[in-house]
Structure formats: C-alpha cells, structure tokens
Amino acid sequence: EDQVTQSPEALRLQEGESSSLNCSYTVSGLRGLFWYRQDPGKGPEFLFTLYSAGEEKEKERLKATLTKKESFLHITAPKPEDSATYLCAVQVKYNFNKFYFGSGTKLNVKP
Amino acid sequence: KAGVTQTPRYLIKTRGQQVTLSCSPISGHRSVSWYQQTPGQGLQFLFEYFSETQRNKGNFPGRFSGRQFSNSRSEMNVSTLELGDSALYLCASSQQGIDTGELFFGEGSRLTVL
Numbered sequence: 001e002d003q004v005t006q007s008p009e010a011l012r013l014q015e016g017e018s019s020s021l022n023c024s025y026t027v028s029g030l031r032g033l034f035w036y037r038q039d040p041g042k043g044p045e046f047l048f049t050l051y052s053a054g055e056e057k058e059k060e061r062l063k064a065t066l067t068k069k070e071s072f073l074h075i076t077a078p079k080p081e082d083s084a085t086y087l088c089a090v091q092v093k094y095n096f097n098k099f100y101f102g103s104g105t106k107l108n109v110k111p
Numbered sequence: 112k113a114g115v116t117q118t119p120r121y122l123i124k125t126r127g128q129q130v131t132l133s134c135s136p137i138s139g140h141r142s143v144s145w146y147q148q149t150p151g152q153g154l155q156f157l158f159e160y161f162s163e164t165q166r167n168k169g170n171f172p173g174r175f176s177g178r179q180f181s182n183s184r185s186e187m188n189v190s191t192l193e194l195g196d197s198a199l200y201l202c203a204s205s206q207q208g209i210d211t212g213e214l215f216f217g218e219g220s221r222l223t224v225l
Contacts, residue, residue, distance in 0.1 A: 034213055043115070043201050043216030044154075087154065089214075097142065097167045099214060103153035 002027040004090055006102035013109050016077045021105045023088035024070040031096050033071050035064050036087040038104070044087055047073075078109045113138065115217035117202050123223045129190040132220045136183050136204030143185040144214065145177060148199040157200075160185055189222075197224045 003026045013019055025033065032051050036044035048057040050066035057064045061082065063074040073086055085106045089099040116135040124130050136143050145157040156169035160179035177187040183204075189196055199221050203214035 036216075041218070043203075043218045044214075046213040046215065049213055089154075095167065097144075097159045097161070098156050098169070099144070100156070101146075101154035 002090070002092055002100050004088060004100050004102040006086075006088060006105050008105060009103070010106045011108070013075075013078055013107070015079055015109055015111050018074070018076045018078070020075070021073040021086055021107070022070060023073070023102055025088075025090045025100075026069075027090050027092050027100070029093035030090060031093045032091045033066055034089045034091070034099070035062075035071070035073055036089065038085045038087055047086075075107070078107075080109045080111050083107055083109045115202055115204050115215055117200075117217035117220050119220055120218065121221050121223075123225060124192050125225050126192055126194060128192050129188060130192060130222060131186055131188045132200055132202075132222075134185045134187075134202030134204075134217060136185070136202075137215055140204035140206050140215070141183055142205045143179055143183060144203045144205070145185070145187050146201045146203065147171075148201055148219070149197075154201070157187065192224045194224050197222060 005024050007022045034049050035047040038044040048064040053068045055066050061076050065072050085104045087104045089101045118133045142161045144159040146154045148154045158177050159167040163179045174190045179185045199219040201216050201219045203216045205214050
C-alpha cells in the first residue's frame with residue numbers, strides 16, 4: 001500500500017538553528033514528491049516539486065532533496081516566520097490524480 | 112489571479128443533518144480535488160473531478176459525494192452527518208490535463224458536527 005511518513009511530528013528550534021525534516025515514502029512508482037507549508041487556519045501552500053532521485057530545489061531558507069526512498073526539507077538559519085506545519089505528498093505514476101499526504105511536521109521557531 | 116475559493120468558511124451542524132460545501136477553482140484549472148483534514152488522520156483524499164467526471168475516489172462511505180459543473184466549480188455533500196465528520200474540508204485545483212501539476216488549495220471549510 002502506498003504510504004507517506006513524516007518525522008518528527010513536531011520540532012522546536014531556536015532562531016538560527018538549522019535542521020531537517022524527513023518524508024519517507026513507499027509507493028509503487030513515484031511520479032512526483034511535493035512539499036507544502038500550512039499555516040494555522042489556512043490551506044496548504046505549495047513549496048516544491050521533486051521528480052527524480054538526486055534532484056534539489058531551493059527557496060530562501062528552504063532546500064528540498066529527494067532520494068529513492070525519502071525526501072528532506074532542510075531549513076537553514078530559520079526565523080520565527082518559518083513556523084508552520086510542513087506537509088509532503090507523493091503522486092504515483094499509475095494514478096496521478098490522487099495525492100498521498102504525510103501527517104506533517106509542526107515547526108516552531110523561537111526568537 | 113484569484114485563488115481557490117471555498118464557501119462557507121465555517122459551519123456548525125448537528126448529527127443527522129446534511130451539508131453542502133462549495134469550491135471555485137483557479138480560472139483555467141479543470142481538476143478539482145477534495146480532502147478531509149483532521150488532527151489524527153492528516154489529509155485524506157475524498158475525490159477528484161475533471162471536466163465534470165469523477166476520476167478518482169478515496170476510501171470514504173457513500174455519505175460523501177461530490178459533483179463538478181461545466182464551469183469547473185465543484186460541490187461536495189455529506190449526508191447524515193456524524194460526529195466524526197468534524198474536520199477541515201479542503202478543495203484544491205490544478206491544471207492537470209495530461210501533465211501533472213501542483214495542487215492549489217483553498218482556505219477550507221471547517222465543519223463542526225454537534
């Protein structure tokens with residue numbers, strides 16, 4: 001069964017303290033892996049798409065990487081405004097109309 | 112460019128009632144998906160529509176249904192509400208046709224069932 005697992009569930013960082021979030025997946029044929037950011041009371045906001053192992057994408061303090069079994073979202077020198085829940089989702093080759101989401105990592109960055 | 116619009120944003124119902132939620136996708140997007148988000152289960156896929164046809168359905172009971180209109184607007188309906196249906200219902204649109212694309216989410220409709 002297609003499955004997406006994110007860890008840790010929650011992460012508290014001091015401002016400037018870099019860290020990584022993990023998204024591991026078990027799917028029968030990955031078409032794409034997506035990262036989203038969700039603020040309280042809002043819908044998820046698209047961050048990155050990764051399609052093949054070895055691919056990397058960057059945006060400000062965030063960098064997403066992909067291997068054959070997992071993806072990492074690296075946060076460099078985070079700021080309090082980076083506090084949010086980060087979700088990853090996978091799209092499979094045989095059914096790309098349906099996304100499988102992980103349960104998210106809730107990030108709290110303290111000033 | 113306007114984003115995905117969902118209405119209503121908040122609603123409270125009682126057990127046994129039914130509810131209809133509405134979603135207007137981004138202009139030009141023909142695919143609309145619905146997700147249920149709860150603290151315990153995360154985002155769970157409900158169904159996806161493209162050009163008025165349901166292409167995919169998640170593992171939800173038949174009380175959950177949806178439809179899409181010719182202008183790509185979509186509605187979902189939940190009948191005979193149960194306490195466990197309390198959740199944030201998210202609609203997402205994308206430009207899917209042949210190629211895939213990221214999902215663009217609305218802000219959701221928060222349903223509370225008492």
